[in-house]
Structure formats: structure tokens, C-alpha cells
Amino acid sequence: MKHYLFILFYLFCNAFIYAFQGTFWVYLFCFLMFSAIVVWGSFDIGLGYFVNSITHKKTKIKEVALTFDDGPTEFTPKFLDLLQENNIKATFFCIGKQIEKYPETFQRIISEGHTIGNHTYSHSNQTGFLSTSKMIEEIEKCDGVMLKTGNFKTDLYRPPFGVTNPNIAKAINKTGKKSVGWNVRSLDTITEDENKIYRKVAKGLQKGSIILLHDTSEKTYNVLVNLLVFLEREKYSTFTIE
Incomplete structure (x- = not known):
């Protein structure tokens, strides 16, 4: 999951920087977005951002x-x-x-x-x-x-x-x-x-x-x-x- 988040974030930031010509506020915005993703990944164990955790069992029965x-x-x-x-x-x-x-x-x-x-x-x-x-x-x-x-x-x-x-x-x-x-x-x-x-x-x-x-x-x-x-x-x- 973390790899997909990094890729999406990287693509988003590049497009954002290109669109707004890389001003200081654009870079600050990207930094804050990255920080928010890291915090989210730290507190949501289901994302598997830092650690791959067992969160459910793959099964077809109840x-x-x-x-x-x-x-x-x-x-x-x-x-x-x-x-x-x-x-x-x-x-x-x-x-x-x-x-x-x-x-x-x-x-x-x-x-x-x-x-x-x-x-x-x-x-x-x-x-x-x-x-x-x-x-x-x-x-x-x-x-x-x-x-x-x-x-x-x-x-x-x-x-x-x-x-x-x-x-x-x-x-x-x-x-x-x-x-x-x-x-x-x-x-x-x-x-x-x-x-x-x-x-x-x-x-x-x-x-x-x-x-x-x-x-x-x-x-x-x-x-x-x-x-x-x-x-x-x-x-x-x-x-x-x-």
C-alpha cells in the first residue's frame, strides 16, 4: 500500500508544481501533504504504510x-x-x-x-x-x-x-x-x-x-x-x- 501512496503522491506533486510554476507556497503545500500522509500511515495500521500487518483473514465463509x-x-x-x-x-x-x-x-x-x-x-x-x-x-x-x-x-x-x-x-x-x-x-x-x-x-x-x-x-x-x-x-x- 505504501508504494502506491508514494507513487500517487509523487505524480500529484509533480503535476501540481508544474501547473503552478514551483512557487514557495506550492512546495510548502506538498511538504504539508507529505507530512499528513506519513501521520495517516502511522496511525492507520490497515494501510501497511510502515509495517505489513495481518488485518483480516481471506475466507469465503462467515x-x-x-x-x-x-x-x-x-x-x-x-x-x-x-x-x-x-x-x-x-x-x-x-x-x-x-x-x-x-x-x-x-x-x-x-x-x-x-x-x-x-x-x-x-x-x-x-x-x-x-x-x-x-x-x-x-x-x-x-x-x-x-x-x-x-x-x-x-x-x-x-x-x-x-x-x-x-x-x-x-x-x-x-x-x-x-x-x-x-x-x-x-x-x-x-x-x-x-x-x-x-x-x-x-x-x-x-x-x-x-x-x-x-x-x-x-x-x-x-x-x-x-x-x-x-x-x-x-x-x-x-x-x-x-
């Missing part, structure tokens, strides 16, 4: 993946109970610090056969500004906690906030991870209305969708209850990110 970020938390056992009751396997992208806080829950995720991915050690709010070495440290430290707590290794990685850039791309490559994104984002961490979250997810579903949720609140648990009813009614099966 199946979706339930993925949960930022756990384990105090709410995760309820999510696990619900998934177990419905005989559904999900994918959990876990934070190293949270694993240290809830080791038994992390072990339960493993024992119940769910797929697990690395979501960095601290999920820093400064993720987009960290150096390559610091990002590698974040990923490897989480790997170490997973190995120590659950004797578990994973090659799956989900960038915090879905943010990617050259440093993060290098860190993913050097740690041998596969980046996993989504194509249905619930926005459950910033939306308070449970019904609004549910409608957003249900409306966005397609065959092979990867759904981004968080096992961090009672609110999302309630959304999941309704979502599982919807999936059963609409005859959707589920898959995990393997």
Missing part, C-alpha cells in the same frame, strides 16, 4: 476473530468464563506488566487454549516516539515475562494504539514478530455507550474480520455478551490468529 488487548486484568476471568461457556477461542494480546500483576489469569488463558500475542511490556503512551532499541526492549521484556510466567513463546505482536513507524518496523523485524492489526475497531476504551459499541462492531463485520476489543471493563464484557448472541444468530464461526 468467520471472525475476537481479539482482546491490554490484559490480563481483573475483568479477564469473566471474559474467559463467557468464552468457555460458548466454546469459543479468542486471541489475547497481553501486556508484560499486566501479566506480572495477574499471573494466574495469564496461565489460565494459556491452559484454556486461547492464542496469545505480545503487546509490549508497558504499553507506553510514548510508543510512537520510542527509539528502535527501546521498542526492542519493550517487546523482548514482555517475551521474558511470558516465558517466566507461563513457559510460553509467541511470534505475534500487536502495536500499542496500532501505531507504526520506521523504529517500530525495525523492532518488529529484529524480534521476529508478525504484526497483527484489525479491520473492525470497537473503540470500546473511549465510547461509553455499550449499545453504540455493539452496533459499531456488528455493522462492521465481514467474512474474515479481526475485531479489536479490550478485556479491561465491565462495559466491554456486556458488549461481548450481546455480540456472541449476534454471531450465533447470524451463523458466524470464530477463528484465532495463529
